[in-house]
Amino acid sequence: MNDLFKALADPSRRKILKLLKDKNRNAGDILSHFEMKGSSLNHHLEILKQSGLVMSEKKGQNVIYSINTTVFQELIEWVYDIKGAEHETK
Amino acid sequence: MNDLFKALADPSRRKILKLLKDKNRNAGDILSHFEMKGSSLNHHLEILKQSGLVMSEKKGQNVIYSINTTVFQELIEWVYDIKGAEHETK
C-alpha cells in the first residue's frame, strides 16, 4: 500500500502511467516522451513495477511495459473507506 | 494534483486522515496517537492543509482539524481516467 502511494507521488511516474494507458510501450518509446536520461527513467519504471502498477516483458532487444490496472482497486477501496461512501461492485 | 499525491504518500498523514474520518479533532488529540513531537505533526498537518485534504479552525486555544472529502473526487477521477472504467455518478 505504501509502495503504491509512493509510486504515484511523482509526476513523471504518473505521466508514464498515462502513456501506458493508451498502449503498451517499450522503454525507448516511453523515454522519447521525457527529457531525462534512460537510466533515470529506468529507476522510475522499477518503482512502478515494485508497486505492481506496471509489468514488463522482454521482447527481443526491447522490454515492453504495460499497466496493471487491478492494483488501482486497492487505492479506490482506500479512498472509499475514508470517504465513507459505498463501493461500486464492478 | 501533485500536492494531493504527495500528501498521501506518507503513512503518518494517511493515519491522520483515518483519525479525522471518525471525528474532528484538535492537534493535541491527533498528536496523542503518534510518537512524534508536536512540531513534526504540525508539519504533516500543514502539508495536508496545503493539499486541501484537511481544514483547520481555531477554537479557543485549540485548533480543530477536519477532513475535506470532496478533494478525493479528483483522485477518484484520476484513477478512473487511467483505469478507463466508467464513473459512478454519486
Added chain:
DNA sequence: TAAGAATTTAGCTAAATATCTAAATATTGG
C-alpha cells in the same frame, strides 16, 4: 496582567529520492 497550555515557526540534521555519467549486459543483423 502573568502564568500556563496549545500550537506554530525557525533552523538544523539525517535519511530518502531524483537525476546524472559511465560502465555492463543483452539481443540482433551482417
Added chain:
DNA sequence: CCAATATTTAGATATTTAGCTAAATTCTTA
C-alpha cells in the same frame, strides 16, 4: 563473431523531506 541498439546497473551528487530542539505566538484564566 562483431558492431550496433536497447536496457540496466553502479556509483556520485543534489534536492527534498521527516523529524528534532528551541523559541515564539495565541488564548485562557487566576
